[in-house]
Amino acid sequence: MLELTASQALGLWHSVSLQQVRLDGRDLSLRQLAILLEIYLVPPPHTVRGLAARLGVTKPVITRALDTMGELGLVTRERDERDRRNVVIKRTINGALYLEKLGDLIIAQGRALTP
Template sequence: MADDPSQALIETLCDTIVGLVRRDVPELTARQLGVLLTCYVDDGDHTVRGLAAELNVRRPAITRALDRLGELDLIRRAPDPADRRSVLVKRTRTGAAFFRDLQHVAAAAATSASVA
């Protein structure tokens, strides 16, 4: 493991991404993965507007990411009953399974990085 903590984090990130590449999982862009992780790590309801603000990107970029994640059944969109102008981003069973798999891959990468 590297002496620099940031180097160790980069190595763990690299091992995690390589672990995903080696699995039979959908390939996601960094933005799509960022949106997915935000929805699964942070509890509570998410909206397109809220995700755009949190990730500091424009709403159309979030919409495109959600389109792809929706095609893969990793998230779904639903109307917000409290505000009909807003759309809620919901988790799915497929997305939850993907997230659990990602957690296992990341844990293995972190373990191998701490051993190295």
């Protein structure tokens, strides 16, 4: 496993961020990316209420982030048929591809650090 210093880790984050900005027109905030990763890396179901609790933010914060990610085709939302008060967040193919490309970019930039 690659051991990084704090400076190297920040350099990796910087390189990945720069490449992401250059290669992809979707400009996600750090909060939006954290929500997207939670949705895709943690098994479903995901609700607005659950995401708000997990990230320690309010439901309106999650809703605004989901609005943006929905417009970008990264997630969709549906009312929970069992409990109409809940909104269930669903993954999309576009969202999965976005994160796959981001993962590939992180791997490539990480390899560039290896001597």
